[in-house]
């Protein structure tokens with residue numbers, strides 16, 4: 001198992017109800033696996049912000065692993081101790 | 094931009110004395126600001142303070158775009174607006190408020206929001222764009238046009254007690270469409286926010302604009318600054334260009 005710290009930004013934080021949470025995942029899990037687990041665990045409204053109607057990650061959510069942007073469809077794997085930041089776009093002006 | 098290069102006067106030196114001694118800025122930086130035109134859209138909570146900061150810093154010319162009248166619920170964050178102007182056009186007040194601070198400032202005030210019809214003309218007037226609109230459609234339009242015209246764009250946005258900003262240099266950095274290839278649907282026009290958050294993200298955005306114009310420091314190139322004033326966390330994350338970006342992939 002690996003343990004991941006998830007940080008939520010903006011609307012995602014409000015939907016999750018927490019700013020940070022710790023998640024345990026099986027080894028060789030991808031960011032996509034993480035998003036599926038979070039959507040399943042929290043349900044709506046967080047799930048709808050993370051995943052599209054077809055169950056794939058929303059393309060407008062920004063994902064950072066250790067402050068480097070990654071694209072969930074790349075399939076890159078998470079490592080134990082990674083900090084994943086999930087940001088829902090803001091346009092407040 | 095098309096005006097001949099103006100040098101500093103003794104009046105300029107008297108007003109900007111405190112910033113002329115900033116390392117890496119100096120008379121050359123001040124002269125660059127004086128000869129610069131900046132488009133700010135809109136002039137609400139973020140854009141109004143961006144405009145005020147740029148006017149104070151000595152930017153020579155501002156192009157402001159914002160439709161509509163001042164509303165009571167603007168006043169917690171739109172510091173260019175005043176209570177006595179409720180119900181009257183924002184664009185009649187903004188230039189006057191800015192010139193009270195800086196009488197030499199040139200202002201082109203356009204009482205329209207950025208749209209398909211005016212975006213080319215508005216961006217054409219400017220050397221740099223500061224994007225402060227409350228809708229992604231307007232932000233993505235300004236981004237597309239700034240990239241097309243090869244002009245830098247500072248995108249600054251807020252939500253509740255959080256903010257984010259990045260600086261786009263077409264051809265060098267990711268653009269807004271690299272971040273959001275399609276318009277984010279979950280964003281709602283009305284969002285929770287305190288005015289201090291608007292002021293913070295505005296000052297940071299104006300700082301980025303000044304840095305790019307004056308060649309000062311290190312702007313947020315390929316980086317997204319994300320902050321949360323609830324616990325005063327500021328982080329920089331690196332962002333990526335999309336090889337298939339519909340806006341900037343051919344730059």
Ligand SMILES: [Zn+2]
Pocket residue numbers: 267268269270271272334335338339340341342
């Ligand atoms: Zn792009």
